[in-house]
Amino acid sequence: MIEASKLTEEFGCLVFNDKVMRDRLPKDIYKAVHKTIERGSHLELDVANCVAAVMKEWAVENGATHFTHWFQPMTGLTAEKHDSFISPMDDGTIIMEFSGKELVKGEPDASSFPSGGLRATFEARGYTAWDPSSPAFIKDGSLYIPTAFCSYGGEALDKKTPLLRSMEALSEEAVKVLHLLGYGDVHRVNTTIGSEQEYFLIDKDNYKKRKDLLFTGRTLIGAPATKGQEMEDHYFGVIKPKVSAYMHDLDEELWKLGIPAKTKHNEVAPAQHELAPVFETANIAVDHNQLTMEVMKKVADKHNFACLLHEKPFEGINGSGKHNNWSVCTDTGMNLLDPGKNPGENLPFLVFLMAVIAAVDEYAPILRLSVASAGNDHRLGGNEAPPAIISIFVGDELASVLKGVEEGTAYQSAGKVQMAMGAQVLPHFTKDNTDRNRTSPFAFTGNKFEFRMPGSAVSVANANIVLNTAVAEELSRLYEKLSAFSADELKDKIMDVLKEELLAHKRVLFNGNGYTEEWVEEAAKRGLPNLKSLPDAMPYWISDESIDLFTKHNIFTKEELHSRYEILLENYSKSIHIEALTMQEMVRKDFTEGLIAYQKDLTKEIIQKKSLIDGACAEHETGILKTLDASSAEMSKALTKLAVDTKTAEDKADILDQASYYEEVILKDMDEVRKYVDEAEALIPDKYLSYPTYGQLLFSLR
Ligand code: ADP
Ligand code: MG
Numbered sequence: 001m002i003e004a005s006k007l008t009e010e011f012g013c014l015v016f017n018d019k020v021m022r023d024r025l026p027k028d029i030y031k032a033v034h035k036t037i038e039r040g041s042h043l044e045l046d047v048a049n050c051v052a053a054v055m056k057e058w059a060v061e062n063g064a065t066h067f068t069h070w071f072q073p074m075t076g077l078t079a080e081k082h083d084s085f086i087s088p089m090d091d092g093t094i095i096m097e098f099s100g101k102e103l104v105k106g107e108p109d110a111s112s113f114p115s116g117g118l119r120a121t122f123e124a125r126g127y128t129a130w131d132p133s134s135p136a137f138i139k140d141g142s143l144y145i146p147t148a149f150c151s152y153g154g155e156a157l158d159k160k161t162p163l164l165r166s167m168e169a170l171s172e173e174a175v176k177v178l179h180l181l182g183y184g185d186v187h188r189v190n191t192t193i194g195s196e197q198e199y200f201l202i203d204k205d206n207y208k209k210r211k212d213l214l215f216t217g218r219t220l221i222g223a224p225a226t227k228g229q230e231m232e233d234h235y236f237g238v239i240k241p242k243v244s245a246y247m248h249d250l251d252e253e254l255w256k257l258g259i260p261a262k263t264k265h266n267e268v269a270p271a272q273h274e275l276a277p278v279f280e281t282a283n284i285a286v287d288h289n290q291l292t293m294e295v296m297k298k299v300a301d302k303h304n305f306a307c308l309l310h311e312k313p314f315e316g317i318n319g320s321g322k323h324n325n326w327s328v329c330t331d332t333g334m335n336l337l338d339p340g341k342n343p344g345e346n347l348p349f350l351v352f353l354m355a356v357i358a359a360v361d362e363y364a365p366i367l368r369l370s371v372a373s374a375g376n377d378h379r380l381g382g383n384e385a386p387p388a389i390i391s392i393f394v395g396d397e398l399a400s401v402l403k404g405v406e407e408g409t410a411y412q413s414a415g416k417v418q419m420a421m422g423a424q425v426l427p428h429f430t431k432d433n434t435d436r437n438r439t440s441p442f443a444f445t446g447n448k449f450e451f452r453m454p455g456s457a458v459s460v461a462n463a464n465i466v467l468n469t470a471v472a473e474e475l476s477r478l479y480e481k482l483s484a485f486s487a488d489e490l491k492d493k494i495m496d497v498l499k500e501e502l503l504a505h506k507r508v509l510f511n512g513n514g515y516t517e518e519w520v521e522e523a524a525k526r527g528l529p530n531l532k533s534l535p536d537a538m539p540y541w542i543s544d545e546s547i548d549l550f551t552k553h554n555i556f557t558k559e560e561l562h563s564r565y566e567i568l569l570e571n572y573s574k575s576i577h578i579e580a581l582t583m584q585e586m587v588r589k590d591f592t593e594g595l596i597a598y599q600k601d602l603t604k605e606i607i608q609k610k611s612l613i614d615g616a617c618a619e620h621e622t623g624i625l626k627t628l629d630a631s632s633a634e635m636s637k638a639l640t641k642l643a644v645d646t647k648t649a650e651d652k653a654d655i656l657d658q659a660s661y662y663e664e665v666i667l668k669d670m671d672e673v674r675k676y677v678d679e680a681e682a683l684i685p686d687k688y689l690s691y692p693t694y695g696q697l698l699f700s701l702r
Contacts, residue, residue: 002252012258014062016055016136016143024054037133038331039188048130049100055136056085056098059143066142067098069106069128071149072159073113074567076373076458078290079149081108082142103145104130110151114570116563118155125152131160134287137257146287155560159461160283162555166468167191167282169553173475174328174336174352180482180490181347186330191468192448194279195289196263198320198456199296200271200308201243203700206692207306211586216575217310217375217457220583221591221674223682224316225695228270235268240701243273246303250275253295259288268384269318270698279325279448282468286461289322293457305701311455312378314694315674319379320456324463327448328352328471338447343401344411347494350401352471354501355478356449357392359470360442361508363549364390365529365540368453370466372534372568374575376455377663381532383515386441386452389523389530391510393440399511405498406506439514469555476553534572535659541565569655576662580646583670586691587639587677594689595680599628628680635676642669 002010012019021030032047059067066082073079085096110126128147136145149158156162167190174189207213212220239247247264254261260278267274275296280288293309300307312319328336336352343349360367368390371380379385394402404411437443443450454463478497485493507526512519523530531537540546542565550556556564602625606618645665652658686693692700 001248002255007255010252011255014138014256015258016058017258018135020058021051021054024058025051033132043104043132045100045104047100048104052098052100052103055103055143056096059136059138060085060096062138064138064141064143067102068142068144069108069130069147070144071108071128071147072290072459072461073149073157074116074159074564075114076159076571078294079108079113080142080144081106106147108149110149110157113149113157114567115151115155115157116566116570118151118153118157118559118563126150126157127152131164131283133164133281134284135258139257155557155563159286159459159465162465162560163286163461163468164283165555166465166472166553169472169555170328170468170475173472173479174330176479177351177475177482178330178348180479181351183330183332183334183348186332186334188331189336190329190331191282191464192279192327192329193282193285193460193464194277194325194448195285195454195460196274196276196323196325197289197292197296198267198272198274198322200269200313200320201246201273201300201305201701202271202308202697203692204301204304204306206697206700207308209691210697211590211691212579212582213306213308213313215582216579217308218313218378218579219315219694219697220579220670221587221677221681222315222694222697223678225693225698227695227699229268229317232268234266234270234272237266239264239266242303242305242701246299246305247273247275249303250296250299253299254292257288257291257295259292259295261292267318267320269314271701272318272320279327282464286459286464289460309457311373311375311457312382314698317698318384319382321379321385321452322454322456322458322460324451324454324460324467325445325448326451326464326467335447337444337449339398339401343398344404350405350498351478351494352475353398354498354505355471355474357508358474358477358501358505359467360390360392361505362474363466363470363545364508365531365537366546366549367451367463367466367470368529368531369534369537369541369568370462371453371455371458372537372572373455373458374534374572374579375457376453377533379455380453386439387514387520387530388532389514389520389528390441390453390508391514391523391528392449392508393437393443393511394509395437395444395511398444399509402502402506402509405495406502408495408499437511437514440510441514465555469549469553472553473549533663534568535656535663538565538569538656538659541568566655569659573649573655573659573662576666577646577649580642580649580666580670583673584639584643584646587635587673590690591677591681594684595628595632598684598688599625602628624683628683631676631680635673635680638669638672638676642666642673645669 021033029047029050033051035041036043066084068080068082070078070080085098086094087097088094106128108126108128126149128149131146131148134146136143148161150156150161170191171189175186178186251261261275262278263276265274296307336348339349340346368388381387401411441453451463454460481497482494542561547558547561550561551558602621606621609616609618649658649661649666652661
């Protein structure tokens with residue numbers, strides 16, 4: 001356990017961070033690495049050789065025997081292959097070696113990673129390339145080197161490469177606009193991200209007894225417990241001692257890895273929690289979130305818990321998301337989404353705000369797709385998470401600022417309002433300028449936007465790739481418009497341009513309740529897309545608009561877009577296919593075993609009662625038996641249909657057609673099976689079932 005007084009020393013103790021580099025690298029080498037990190041400039045091999053030697057020395061001192069290139073293939077998980085530092089000598093001894101070449105480049109066999117047709121399996125070669133902008137770290141005795149992963153032909157096969165490309169595209173366009181606005185000292189703009197991670201903790205033994213959780217991450221059957229989340233007594237509630245011990249351990253593990261875990265609390269649903277880090281540069285934040293998810297599971301195992309990261313582990317109970325807090329900051333320290341004291345006259349703020357509004361409106365379908373997965377589709381639109389319709393909440397103050405832009409009137413800030421709490425003893429403070437809105441998918445929250453649609457289980461890379469690229473495109477468009485004016489004209493004309501943009505995109509602004517039916521109708525009238533599922537949205541990914549956007553900014557080639565299209569669809573279909581098979585097995589075996597055992601006992605009881613007691617009719621027992629019989633008959637029919645349809649789905653040749661079939665037919669079949677299973681399960685005493693019920697899963701932790 002880290003002592004509180006040692007925390008500042010222990011934070012990042014397993015990270016080859018800036019401080020370690022400053023302390024250990026020769027000055028000129030340190031400067032060269034720094035330049036690469038800050039400016040994105042290329043790194044020479046002699047620099048890499050020196051860094052490698054120092055890195056190895058540091059890693060060995062800290063107990064590492066191996067190194068691994070750590071990358072994020074399109075499975076959405078992370079991948080690693082470990083090599084030891086050892087190099088045998090002629091005299092039978094070894095030395096520990098690590099060269100610049102080994103640091104910079106790896107050659108994993110790429111044939112078993114998804115490539116969406118980019119690389120035939122006979123062209124197995126793939127490369128991993130060191131990303132110096134994300135610090136290396138030590139975990140489980142290995143030095144982990146964050147890397148990008150590409151095919152022999154140079155096509156990106158991972159999530160990091162396009163993310164880095166999108167950060168550069170955004171920076172390039174932003175710098176052009178800022179120079180035009182008179183901020184010539186800005187050389188680079190950074191995307192910053194803070195991703196709040198939601199998760200469930202359940203008892204490990206309970207977890208192991210359920211095939212659905214083991215194989216699919218979510219429960220496929222299960223009658224609701226008599227208590228759910230209706231009392232709203234879990235949100236911010238007292239953290240149970242066992243959970244608190246877990247969170248403590250988790251924080252420490254994350255801190256050692258340099259992950260700035262900051263906030264922890266209970267969430268709305270029973271057994272649901274959240275962890276939020278302090279925001280970081282996008283690329284590092286994405287790496288850190290991947291690591292956080294991994295460490296969460298590992299620490300859970302140590303504490304006899306299972307950590308569920310699926311977006312919808314339980315029916316009827318809130319699912320988990322990953323709010324993506326996003327902003328852009330210049331290398332001169334200016335947060336471009338900070339409205340400042342006088343937002344109505346803060347030109348960089350207004351231009352960047354408008355670029356975000358336009359980007360979200362124009363590229364809503366692609367943004368929707370960036371968070372689409374079989375798991376997340378269960379969550380979106382379920383009155384617990386944002387709807388599938390994308391809109392922006394700007395809050396009262398920004399709404400007034402935008403009204404000023406539209407009407408050509410100067411916006412006057414109401415100034416800070418003092419909070420009156422009615423008791424003198426309480427501290428005096430000023431109110432925030434906007435209240436919170438929990439129902440919006442994309443909300444302005446003071447000095448950043450919070451994109452609330454990403455799911456809890458997947459990397460936030462995709463969401464940020466799309467967001468960065470779409471905003472880069474809008475900035476580039478704005479630059480074209482604004483650069484047509486002379487410096488003298490610009491000041492006057494800029495407000496006209498902003499007004500024009502606002503009129504074109506204001507349909508996406510919505511400050512009301514996103515969970516209502518009225519909003520669904522209103523959004524349809526405004527022409528906002530409502531793409532409920534991944535297959536509905538998928539064609540947009542390879543539309544001309546999408547290809548133009550991503551190729552123009554060098555984020556994806558047309559081939560890379562197509563490969564991702566294939567992978568997303570295949571993953572979607574495979575996930576539901578596994579669920580369909582798991583459900584059939586669990587119902588036919590585990591559930592049926594319990595059902596029969598109970599029916600047997602009931603029948604015995606009825607016969608015995610009738611034979612022992614004169615005139616006994618065993619009405620109660622017979623009633624249950626009859627209901628169970630009726631439910632199981634329907635369940636059996638539904639199961640047969642599911643089995644037949646699953647076979648049909650498997651045989652579909654076209655991948656979009658197949659995914660749509662899984663969505664439209666198989667998921668409905670599964671709902672039907674579940675309906676009858678849950679009806680019956682509600683009548684069966686727990687002891688007959690070989691797996692834990694919802695009540696046991698959600699309320700057994702103390
Ligand atoms: P909430 O209002 O959603 O409860 P907070 O205000 O605490 O949460 O912030 C949530 C997340 O937003 C945190 O991870 C925080 O670090 C992050 N955040 C704050 N400022 C920025 C910024 N400029 N860019 C990106 N993320 C930010
Ligand atoms: Mg939040």
